[in-house]
Amino acid sequence: xxxxxxxxxxxxxxxxxxxxxxxxxxxxxxxxxxxxxxxxxxxxxxxxxxxxxxxxxxxxxxxxxxxxxxxxxxxxxxxxxxxxxxxxxxxxxxxxxxxxxxxxxxxxxxxxxxxxxxxxxxxxxxxxxxxxxxxxxxxxxxxxxxxxxxxxxxxxxxxxxxxxxxxxxxxxxxxxxxxxxxxxxxxxxxxxxxxxxxxxxxxxxxxxxxxxxxxxxxxxxxxxxxxxxxxxxxxxxxxxxxxxxxxxxxxxxxxxxxxxxxxxxxxxxxxxxxxxxxxxxxxxxxxxxxxxxxxxxxxxxxxxxxxxxxxxxxxxxxxxxxxxxxxxxxxxxxxxxxxxxxxxxxxxxxxxxxxxxxxxxxxxxxxxxxxxxxxxxxxxxxxxxxxxxxxxxxxxxxxxxxxxxxxxxxxxxxxxxxxxxxxxxxxxxxxxxxxxxxxx
Numbered sequence: 001x002x003x004x005x006x007x008x009x010x011x012x013x014x015x016x017x018x019x020x021x022x023x024x025x026x027x028x029x030x031x032x033x034x035x036x037x038x039x040x041x042x043x044x045x046x047x048x049x050x051x052x053x054x055x056x057x058x059x060x061x062x063x064x065x066x067x068x069x070x071x072x073x074x075x076x077x078x079x080x081x082x083x084x085x086x087x088x089x090x091x092x093x094x095x096x097x098x099x100x101x102x103x104x105x106x107x108x109x110x111x112x113x114x115x116x117x118x119x120x121x122x123x124x125x126x127x128x129x130x131x132x133x134x135x136x137x138x139x140x141x142x143x144x145x146x147x148x149x150x151x152x153x154x155x156x157x158x159x160x161x162x163x164x165x166x167x168x169x170x171x172x173x174x175x176x177x178x179x180x181x182x183x184x185x186x187x188x189x190x191x192x193x194x195x196x197x198x199x200x201x202x203x204x205x206x207x208x209x210x211x212x213x214x215x216x217x218x219x220x221x222x223x224x225x226x227x228x229x230x231x232x233x234x235x236x237x238x239x240x241x242x243x244x245x246x247x248x249x250x251x252x253x254x255x256x257x258x259x260x261x262x263x264x265x266x267x268x269x270x271x272x273x274x275x276x277x278x279x280x281x282x283x284x285x286x287x288x289x290x291x292x293x294x295x296x297x298x299x300x301x302x303x304x305x306x307x308x309x310x311x312x313x314x315x316x317x318x319x320x321x322x323x324x325x326x327x328x329x330x331x332x333x334x335x336x337x338x339x340x341x342x343x344x345x346x347x348x349x350x351x352x353x354x355x356x357x358x359x360x361x362x363x364x365x366x367x368x369x370x371x372x373x374x375x376x377x378x379x380x381x382x383x384x385x386x387x388x389x390x391x392x393x394x395x396x397x398x399x400x401x402x403x404x405x406x407x408x409x410x411x412x413x414x415x416x417x418x419x420x421x422x423x424x425x426x427x428x429x430x431x432x433x434x435x436x437x438x439x440x
Contacts, residue, residue, distance in 0.1 A: 036062055
């Protein structure tokens with residue numbers, strides 16, 4: 001990732017930008033729509049994107065940005081050579097971003113950043129023209145591509161930023177140049193890449209550091225002591241249940257979240273379809289930020305009432321056989337703790353847990369998986385399926401069913417179907433536990 005703005009020559013960036021203004025569609029994958037696009041031949045450890053430049057041009061791309069001279073075709077002015085395609089993409093995004101003086105809200109955090117981003121985007125889009133990160137396309141490639149979606153009509157941009165190694169948030173900030181920042185929370189995730197919990201804190205804090213340096217505004221959860229401490233001395237707008245700049249109350253978390261706030265002696269209620277009390281602060285942030293930017297209360301309520309997430313995030317499903325809480329998009333020790341605790345508090349009649357391994361924990365993996373087992377004992381869950389090599393390795397004795405893989409768990413469910421139960425499915429993305437839904 002780049003460490004300073006415009007690592008390529010400014011002349012190159014300006015030339016590329018003139019082409020982008022003519023063809024404002026960016027592509028990096030020849031399997032997707034390429035017509036009238038600029039194709040960036042991005043390469044990775046195991047592939048050379050330059051090999052696909054000619055294919056991209058044949059499929060409709062008008063320009064192919066390459067960084068290997070051996071792929072240039074003499075006399076073919078459709079090729080644009082740069083020293084590094086990724087840096088060229090990032091420089092182009094930064095150059096483009098600097099043409100706009102709109103609010104740019106950067107969002108990061110260990111848990112809930114995509115849900116929070118989606119909620120904020122829904123609220124702001126009720127009145128404003130916005131650009132928001134698509135899905136969780138939040139890395140060193142996705143962030144610049146999302147920035148390049150900003151146009152003259154855009155009034156606010158909401159950019160999600162992810163990281164699994166030190167320094168990555170700081171590098172993304174140099175591309176995004178956010179005017180506003182939000183960290184949802186800081187917890188134990190990607191410890192293998194960050195090295196320690198302190199490494200996670202320092203990396204997430206890079207967003208706060210950038211906003212402070214550039215005189216921006218932070219949105220901070222008043223009840224999060226760590227975030228309040230890290231944001232001290234920076235201009236901030238707090239949200240929470242009490243004594244915050246904007247207060248929101250949790251009315252109920254069962255079966256779905258209901259929130260309420262008061263303004264001018266009048267109460268307003270949001271009845272969402274989101275499952276889990278752990279999503280309270282995600283919605284509270286969206287409400288607070290909506291009002292901060294002047295979104296009418298009625299539009300805030302309408303935007304969030306009835307809203308339900310997709311993509312295996314806190315989804316509630318009725319299969320005809322069981323009620324499923326599908327939260328299998330990702331997992332780390334903190335999100336697993338919250339999911340299990342919330343599931344226990346619902347006091348379901350026939351609770352079943354299907355839990356998958358938590359990835360990228362490095363040396364802490366055994367300890368963190370053991371902690372989850374103690375949590376299951378604490379709540380006296382009787383019907384538990386544990387899926388993955390870490391859980392199998394950690395589990396000793398007990399009545400829990402263990403499976404090395406999701407495929408193995410699927411075969412078991414086909415042979416021994418679960419019926420009339422309430423099922424929590426939670427695991428890291430690599431486990432792909434959502435594949436089990438078809439057998440439930």
